[in-house]
Amino acid sequence: MTDMEKRGGGLGVETRAEGDKRTLVGYAAVFNSDTTIGDYFIERIAPTAFDKAVKGDVRALIDHDTGRVIGRTASGTLRLAVDGRGLQVEIDVPDTADGRDLWTLVERKDISGMSFGFRVTHDEWDETGDLPHRTIHEVELYEVSAVAFPAYDDTSLGVRSLEAARAEADKSRDEAKRKKENDLAAKRRIAERKAMTEQKIRGIRQDATP
Template identity: 70%
Template structure:
């Protein structure tokens, strides 16, 4: 099973009630905000990163638990949109144990974060600075979550990805046969893409 990375931030989630409908509203991700990922690299999400993903079948969860669904785009109970700030989420909270508990915990301020899970589909690394800068330009969005602990507690997959990227650059520099260089770069990019599996970024 693919290990999930988690990311923290500074934005929260709020409750809105109208016409007997309870809706949680918040940003699961913000654009162009630099996050220090364990001192290994700086990460940013580019505007438009979710443009091709928000129309898909995305679920809203509690704490990334696939068994605790509280909304879904195809049913209209989860609405996603990009604005100038980031990925805006609106979740119509169900009258279930998870839904009622979550509503109470958000109103009390015990749960104040949102995050998201995704596969990276397009990215850039800038190795001309230290630490390097990773810009996420496209994602395949899997889920958004209300979370109690938005944190930087796991960078294992990302560190491996950065090491692969550096190895690819180093290998390219040593290649003396110009015809072999494109093959080597493509192989490293393919392996890197496989390593960059399910991600989670959080804001609170």
């Protein structure tokens, strides 16, 4: 997916076994925590970001590899929840080669993080600091992954979002400038018409004076 960004990876993932059921638990994202993305901008995820996304059909993957599915919300083997900290993830690990290998790697701490792939549907930018500050308010969530390394791709998409926000701000400023100029021109026309009317009235009064 060319418009997908990836974040997370260093928040930790743990194993939880109950009888024959083996579950990975962790957080794919935390709220209101600033992260510098590629020295281009600072990013923060708002608590509203996943409210709609968790209701969709999301897959659980290994290292964002779409060929290594280990869970899915539609089947109940992946469960997502939003709490006060962030996006909580539970994955029932399958009894497959990938599932068994993943369980061993998490137990050994070779794989120690959760990440997520997403598309931003609503963000805001603040450029008053040294680096632009992006707040993500809403996303479309494609997948969550158990990962070995933090993922901060694709920074170019974030930069394009910043450029679009700047273009929109420039457009708004231009529209506000044009509106101000149009309002001033309208006021001048009204003042001119008023002055002409008053002049005509004075002329009529002078003509009516004996």
